[in-house]
Amino acid sequence: MKNDELSASAERAVKWSVFTTMARFGLQLGSQIALARLLGPDVYGVYGIGMTVLTFVAFLSGASFSWNLMLLPKVTDEDIRLSFTWQMLIGVACAVAMWLAAPWIASFFSDPRVAGMVQLLAIASALTAASATATCLLQRELDFRSLGLIQIGSYAIGYLGVGVVLALRGYGATSLGVAAVVQAAVVLVATCAVRRHPVRPLLRHAGSDTLSTGRIVFFTNVVNWCLNNLDRVVIGRVLNTHSVGVYNLAYNVASIPNTLLVGAVQPTLLSTGAKLQDDHGRLGEGWSRAVAAVLVIATPMAVAAALLSHDLVAFVYGPAWGDAGWVLAALFLCVPAWASWGMSTPVLWNAQRKSSECLLQLPVLAVAAGLWFWAAHEGVRYVAAASVLVMFTRAAVMVVAVLRRLHLRWTGVGVALLRGGSLALLCGAGVLLGQHLAGSDAAPLARLLAGAVVGTAPAPFVLILAPQWLGRDALAVLSRMLPFLSKPTSPLAAAAVPGAS
Template sequence: MSLSENEKTISFALEGFSWNTAGNFARSFAGFVINIVLARLLGPEPFGVVALALLVIGVGNLVIESGLGSALVQQKEIDRQDIAFVFTLQMAFGIGLAVIFAILSPWLAEQFVAPTAAPVLQVMAIILVLQAFAQVPSALLRRKLDFKHLQIAQITSFFIGYLGFGLPLAFAGFGVWSLVAAQIIQSGLNALMVFIFSRFSPAFTLKRARHLTRFGLQILAANIANWIIQNIDQAVVGQRFGVKNLGFYSRAYFLNWTPTGIILTSAQTSIFSAVSRMGKGTDTIRIFRGFMSAFAIFFFPIYWLIAMESTSIIQIIYGNEWMPAAALLKPLAVAMPFLALVGLEGPVLNGLGKPQYEMQAQWVTAFFAILVLTIAAQFSIQATAWSIVIIYIFRLFILSVMTIKVLKISWMQLLRPILSGLFMGILTVAVWNLSNYFFTAKITDILLSFARSTVVIFTWMLVFWIGRAWLFPEFSTLVNLIKRDKKES
């Protein structure tokens, strides 16, 4: 592939990243506000019940996708039979798993000591069918780098689901069913819209496409391990400490995931599509290291500031009823930058057609996570939350080993952008503690929190501005690519 074609691909990828970020920001910011209102209206337990349902649905969705949607994006050439084969399998999986999920719902509710959750789980099983229907159309849009229409579908369905149904039903006193209705309507509308935008014509066949299934199964294995790593903590909390504590934990995780999800999911889809087209080379390494630097510079200081201000954040956002979540928000915030950095490595490996490397790294981490969480849960829910820090650091190390091997780069090339961000995070903690020491005036906790945060952010901006050229060269490279893209457009 010539340089001009690579530059065109990078331009499309950056444009897709912009659309994804804008769409995710709009949806996540609205979701953030809506969830605050719902949390104050409904309390912790309904969120715990829905979190339990989404755990199981998440597993089902992995099986439904089976890595086949990613295979449609990654393969250089596909035909109608490939598309029909993937659609047939995914719909069969979706319908079959929905039936199984509905049948097992009473047993699942009993395992988590939440018998009233059974009907909720049974009704939410329909989401598996809706998500199955959306898989192929979404993959075809990603293949074309048409992130604009993907975001329109996701934003529109979210607002209609939650603003049109979730909030009104919550105010009307429907409790947990307001959350259920919002989830189902959102999934249904999203499936309908991506179907229309992709101009997909459904067809069915079981004629095997080996080139897709081989790649897809490796992606599936990696995704299952990834799901275990990112959700086993909620399963352990729900089973060991009850649904109400799961509500506290899930909201603390939600607060941390919201900023991460806005940016990370945008970058992942763009990087995967771009790397799939460009292949291994200097441009892929530049894009990867640039995103690593940007993520490290942003996530370490922001999240470690959130960790320091966890008590004030929970009190301001959710109120006194949710204060137990503050002790969980802190460790999860410390861990989140490591999750964000890991999230950039998988798309590179998969885009280069090496999903087996991510699969191996994720399964090693999954077994490690199960061991660490099992031990931590014997002590307390707070210990369980702190164990996430250990798990995510271990995960970053293992996946970095695989990324270095595939890209053929040195440890220093990978570590440099991470260390620059880590420096900013340590600086954030140091300045926060100094501010806390010097602000001795008798002011309210909220004003004290605002004063400390203002000093930290000002210091962060000053250091970044002064040292951006020599502290963050990889980030500067990414900025130059974006500037070039804007000039050419």
């Protein structure tokens, strides 16, 4: 594929991915609010423990052996058959192990309800493994239109069409487990219908590094799962399901902006980067622009969201979830670090550093495990604070690794961080002013609206009066996502010309 064609395909893919990801997480937020209000923190905590186990199994079996299909310059039917065969072998084995271990897991967390939840999610795990090959092929082909629409439809059917209905009828935590199974089943049927592929078993294929890549992905996923979920395991073991529910809700909400950013861009970076493995210059240019834009745009959003968290939880989820406000505020601050880490991963993989992600994070994991265990004895807020420190450390390690591998200067990242930090101070001050004007005794909705309106008020003034403050990379990204800003008469377009600061 020619450079212009590749760039055009990647841009279309990002736009579709952004659109469908935003729609999917709009559905996710709506269903989470409904289910959280219907079920409460304790029941939601049972689901959170089950999802922690499912995430672990999904990391082991989900796409370990299909990921290689996105990294290969060319893919043959033998590559697909080999990936699918090993994907199914590992996926079914992990699902069976998850089912059999359910009683022990319930005993570990001292809650018998966990057993049934884990067994339901074991079924979802096997279905997810079966759809991994078709999903990776759609990502490789940059068909994010089909993939995004499938994700939207499956979530709507699973959680809104089934989960909420069962919750209303009093099925409790079971409603969430059944919703996960239905969603995974819809994804499997739809992806295999849209992207058919050979399924005849193949255990060996001369010249293929699928098994080698699969092993690396496997161990990398184990490390990532530990860093992403060990905090909840420790909470469930040391504290209780109520604390798990509070933390899990806050984590899910705080991760939505990160998934919007990384979920929309990371697969495109991975698939496009596979075609640029020998062109580190273009690979580094794409990564630098993406990370700079994230730091400038996401940092003020994260700070504003953190300051609004208490009022958001009080208004949306109700008084039963009051403890989640502080945790949500802390985790919102992680959004820029989350996104920077997520965008660095595919670049290292395409820069012939497949093992770096795993090896670089092992020391972080060793320290994080002890830190979380100590923090859990002090309370859920301490665990959230520890998670913030861990996430920023992970991001710093990965960003430095990319800078060194691609021989890039750190000044670009540093300048973007300063730009984002200055905007964060401006937006944060606006949020605090709006809340102050509303008054401490005002209803949560009034404080939320006042803080949001005053906090975001500086944005149009920056775009109109001082767009160069955002920097060229952030301006370029904004103009591509919002086409009207790229018109010749737009001050944003004028500031994004070569040579702009």
